[in-house]
Amino acid sequence: MIDIVIDFTLLSFLVITAIAIVRMTNLFAIVMLFGIFSLLSAGLFVVMDAPDVAFTEAAVGAGISTVLMLATLALTKHAEKPSFEEAPRGHKPWLPLLVVTVTGAALVYGTWDIPGFGAPDAPAQTHVAQYYIENAMKDTGVPNIVTAVLASYRGFDTLGEVTVIFTAAVAVLLLIGGRRSTPPSRSKAEGTSDEA
């Protein structure tokens, strides 16, 4: 009973946060709401008994992402330009509304065939998960099955993930990192970008 209440509360807060993000134009407040959204998601993962995922979500989603977005915000403006007022509309507003309604209805229809949360006969529980749960402790001696799966059984995947993070750092360095002399034409463009 109590976990239904907690789920309901967290999901309601998620929806409220998402609506607030869509409605706002102050970018600083939006970045803060993104952090709150990630923290609420982390709370949901804890309720679903997935502390490792919740940990990652709280550290990466609510922590580092917020800091990086704030660092980006320091370089740009603090308010979104209200572009929808002067921009000419190329279509009627009911067309996108129809598209998202149909898409949402299709998604909701799709959830009817999803097995219930934690159902023992779900495909995810019957194939390889059972093997991990039965053998992880005796194969690796690691009590936390998640760590055993990530680092040992699925070592290749984790190596790929680490390479992805390394590649992201290299890409950031190549694009905006390092000290470089800004050519005069570029600094002039930055000076005029305020009224653009």
Next chain:
Amino acid sequence: MKPDLILHVIAKFLIPLIILFALYVQFHGDFGPGGGFQAGVIFSAAFILYSLVFGLDNAEKIIPAHWLRILAALGVLIYAGVGIASLFLGANYLDYTPLGSNQIAGQHIGILLVELGVGITVAAAMLIMFFAFAGRGRE
């Protein structure tokens, strides 16, 4: 930057605790939630907090940028190197069993080294990204 007494004192008090918690998450990942990814992010958060409070130049004095690049590559190298080591010891790539005296010991050593590689790379990559973004603002 205007020196702010409360921020400075609280940050100096918090940063060692954040680093300690990151190390705990790193090496306790076998027994509780956590592991290399989370530990790396928490570890980098300590330096990001230092950089926010004491300024970017002071933070870059502590960890120079070329060190960060070496560390980010080193983590991936440790991870891949464990796989190469197990190849040389006659097992499959990233099969840690021959690293120790028996299977459990080998798996423990392998998982520890692999998580260490993940943590080093994630921490260095996050700091590289933060310094790149934050360093854009100053001319």
